[in-house]
Amino acid sequence: MAPRVLVSDKLSETAVQIFRDRGIDVDFMPDLGKDKEKLAEVIGQYDGLAIRSATKVTAALLEKADHLKVVGRAGIGTDNVDKDAASKKGVIVMNTPFGNMITTAEHAIAMMFAVARQIPEASASTHAGKWEKSRFMGVELTGKTLGVIGAGNIGGIVCDRARGLKMKVVAYDPYLGAEKAEKMGVEKVELEELLTRSDFITLHVPLTDQTRNILSKENLAKTKKGVRIVNCARGGLVDEAALAELLKSGHVAGAGFDVFAEEPATDNVLFNLPNVVCTPHLGASTSEAQENVALQVAEQMSNYLIDGAVENALNMPSMTAEEAKVMGPWVKLAGHLGAFVGQMTDEPIKAINILYDGVVSDMNLAALNCSVIAGIMKRANPDVNLVSAPVVAKERGIQISTTNQDKSGAFDGYIKVTVVTDKRERSVAGTVFSDGKPRFIQIKGINIDAEVGAHMLYTTNEDVPGIIGTLGQTMGQNGVNIANFTLGRASAAGEAIALLYLDEAPRKDALSALEQTGLFRQIKPLQFDIA
Structure with missing residues (x-):
């Protein structure tokens, strides 16, 4: 019996035809995803579900999906899919992480041009019947230094396009090696140097604990006077309030933002500033990108349902x-x-x-x-x-x-x-x-025997008396319970390590207290997904 796939969001007819060509029985109902009751009634009939963002794959829906084997999301984001519930149900969740890289990179380049030449504001002025040539004095991109924060998939494309525009590209990315940077034709620098040298700065990193507010008030203050900043990556990477003040003062000459800390962004400190270009999260919004991810998800789901091949799975x-x-x-x-x-x-x-x-x-x-x-x-x-x-x-x-x-x-x-x-x-x-x-x-070559916990603390020190007591007392004084405690050492009076399994992540004050003892060479909180 042929596998059955339901397409409950708007995918192209070409994508739907891929399923048919592979011998899959496909039902194309692009508006069904908006009707959760009707979707729940029929989902039990299908082996695969192809979606975009309108369909919400909840735990309740998955409970009804007795035959479902795979959910394919045409796009990157899978916030509309309960991945934990899908895993427990044995349902594979796939996405298409590489389908909109070019589109997002091109949007960042477009924003750079728009900010450099004040195109939206000049367009509005001209539509209003004004002719304000002297008001809209722009700058060229040619010869300027572009600072790229994050030189991965999308950032790498931006680097390539910027070099084609005859810009000098410097990149900050802790995971970019010197050999790879040379091959890309960019100069690898530390963040502080990028801030002080760049005429334009563009961000292309995910939002993590390490990147959140990477352009903080302090870092924004280090930027070159007259810098222009573009963010088409993730909201929360830039201190928007601090940026607004620097835009008003003229230290930052302009900004282009496609993403915001809170979305949908109906109100924001950057709105209505004359030197700011804003778009409503359009990075992936081109017909080519939408078609690419639709075709990719159809291919991936077909490969799994027919051949058992797993591609771009998020949960297995x-x-x-x-x-x-x-x-x-x-x-x-x-x-x-x-x-x-x-x-x-x-x-x-x-x-x-x-x-x-x-x-x-x-x-x-x-x-x-x-x-x-x-x-x-x-x-x-x-x-x-x-x-x-x-x-x-x-x-x-x-x-x-x-x-x-x-x-x-x-x-x-x-x-x-x-x-x-x-x-x-x-x-x-x-x-x-x-x-x-x-x-x-x-x-580090030192033998231990440690159970893996969600929250752990790793320390290194010289093998001297008092370490165990200091760790236990400091954690206790700061309300952190130790579930397990493992020690190891290279030799007596040599280097020693400790690995603590904690009931919760240690707070900064607990880590500071350990540092102040002067006993530890290294103190590192660690987190592990043990689900």
Whole structure:
């Protein structure tokens, strides 16, 4: 019996035809996604659901979806899909993360031109019957320095287009290696240098704890007088109130914003300023981009329903059902190991070396590699998944190497992940015990035995008396309960490490109190997805 797919949002007829051409029974009802009651009535008939943003795939809807195997989102954002509920139901959630890169990059370039030449304001003036040539004195892009914050997929395209416009491009991206930067034809710089040198600044990073307010009031004050700032990435990257004041004072000559801290943005401090161009989150809004993501989601869903191939899945690794039964705990371990070294590494990564020993060496190493790489890359890009992670790593010029070997130690199997940068190598190893729970067994060559928790604290210190008491007392005084406490050392009086499993993330005052003791060389809070 042919698989059945429901298209409940507006996809192109060409995309719908892809399903038909692959032998899939498809029902095209582009307005059904707006009627949640009717959708719930019929969803039980389908193996696949293709959507855009109008359809809300809730836990209640998934409860009715007894035969549903895959949800495909034509686009990047999947906020309208309850991914946890889908995972519990065994439903794969796919998106199309690369379909609108060019469109978003071109919108950023268009905003730069619009801000540089005051095109919207000049258009409004001319439509009003005025002829104010002297009022709208613009600047050229040619020869100017463009500062690109985030040189990944979209930022990389912006760099390429800007170089074609004869701009000098400097880029700030902690994960951009020197070799990759040279190949792109851009100068890799630190953020402070970018701020002081750039005539234009454009942002192309996701919104994370590290990037939130990256253009803060303090950083905006460091910018070159007359700078123009463009944000077509995510709201929340720029302190909008501080930017508004600098626009009014003339320190910032202009700004172009497609995204805002609160959306829909019906009121904002940047609105109605004459030197600001605003658009309503149009980065992906071109007919080509919408068509591309529609075609991609149809291809991906067809490949899965017909051949079992998994592409751009957000909630499962690429593996067969048989492999998943055995590999599930090892996939989690691989992700935890990647997340550990990813959170510990601030400088650009040149290489990732993964060693598989014993029983794990005979498993689907491609899937395990994806889990390791995704764990590492999630700090820089929370949207990365098990399928897209290797692509992102390749684009950043990161070399991936894998070694598998027969059982060589006390454990039936283990995984060791080593990250290589220009400054150092950092490694961590782990195994899966008979209870199915992942464990950290080695950090920096020091043997330990630590259960993985959602909130952890890693410290290094000289092996001297009083460390355990200091850690316990400081956490206790700051209301943080320690669920588990693991210690290890290289040698007596040598380097020692501690890994604390906490009931909650440690607050800044607790970390500050530890720093003030002067006993610790390194203090690093860590977070892991243990769901």
